[in-house]
Amino acid sequence: xxxxxxxxxxxxxxxxxxxxxxxxxxxxxxxxxxxxxxxxxxxxxxxxxxxxxxxxxxxxxxxxxxxxxxxxxxxxxxxxxxxxxxxxxxxxxxxxxxxxxxxxxxxxxxxxxxxxxxxxxxxxxxxxxxxxxxxxxxxxxxxxxxxxxxxxxxxxxxxxxxxxxxxxxx
Numbered sequence: 001x002x003x004x005x006x007x008x009x010x011x012x013x014x015x016x017x018x019x020x021x022x023x024x025x026x027x028x029x030x031x032x033x034x035x036x037x038x039x040x041x042x043x044x045x046x047x048x049x050x051x052x053x054x055x056x057x058x059x060x061x062x063x064x065x066x067x068x069x070x071x072x073x074x075x076x077x078x079x080x081x082x083x084x085x086x087x088x089x090x091x092x093x094x095x096x097x098x099x100x101x102x103x104x105x106x107x108x109x110x111x112x113x114x115x116x117x118x119x120x121x122x123x124x125x126x127x128x129x130x131x132x133x134x135x136x137x138x139x140x141x142x143x144x145x146x147x148x149x150x151x152x153x154x155x156x157x158x159x160x161x162x163x164x165x166x167x168x169x170x
Contacts, residue, residue, distance in 0.1 A: 005044060005062055010069040013039040019070070027075040034061045035073065086132065091122050096140050112137060 011019070016039050020032035030051060037047045044062075048055040064072045087095065095118065104114045112134030119128045119136065137143075 005038075005059060007035065007038050007062065008066040008069075010065070019073075025075055025078075027077075028073055031061055031073045031075075034058055035065050038062055086119060086125075086128070087123065087136070092140070094122065095119070095136065099137070099140060099142060110137065110142070 013036075016032065016036050020029065020036040023029040023032050030053075034047055034051055034053070037050065042050075044055045044058050047053075047058045051058070053061075061073075085092075095115070098118060099110055099115075104110045105118070106114070108114075112132075113130040114133065115136050116128040116130045116133030119125065119133065
């Protein structure tokens, strides 16, 4: 025999509905919808069907509301801004200037691994993955630009004749 899950009276039913209607964050809005539907005495199975959540998650949200009140319905992912950027603003400007010079320290073209080695030297980090170098190239607006390959035995006169003939045919 299952127990009926009920809500703790943290807020009046009208206030729960108002918070559901006024919420602009999609995650929080869906959570408030679960609580609002529960104030209407809907079953867990019905709420799960309406919201697209599993019955287990609906029960978890109701327990979270009962234990923590309205504050527990917030999307707490917004509280974690993420890790700080690998480069400071000044280091980004230095990297941008180094990239603008056109040649890498070894005299060749810049690549993801070369940028990663530059970041290691600039920040004192022990290791920066090559992929991070590529990501900084893209972030600073650089793209892979390599010339099209050509065959060593190509005949420029035959190619020009082919292009001329192709223009007439089209």
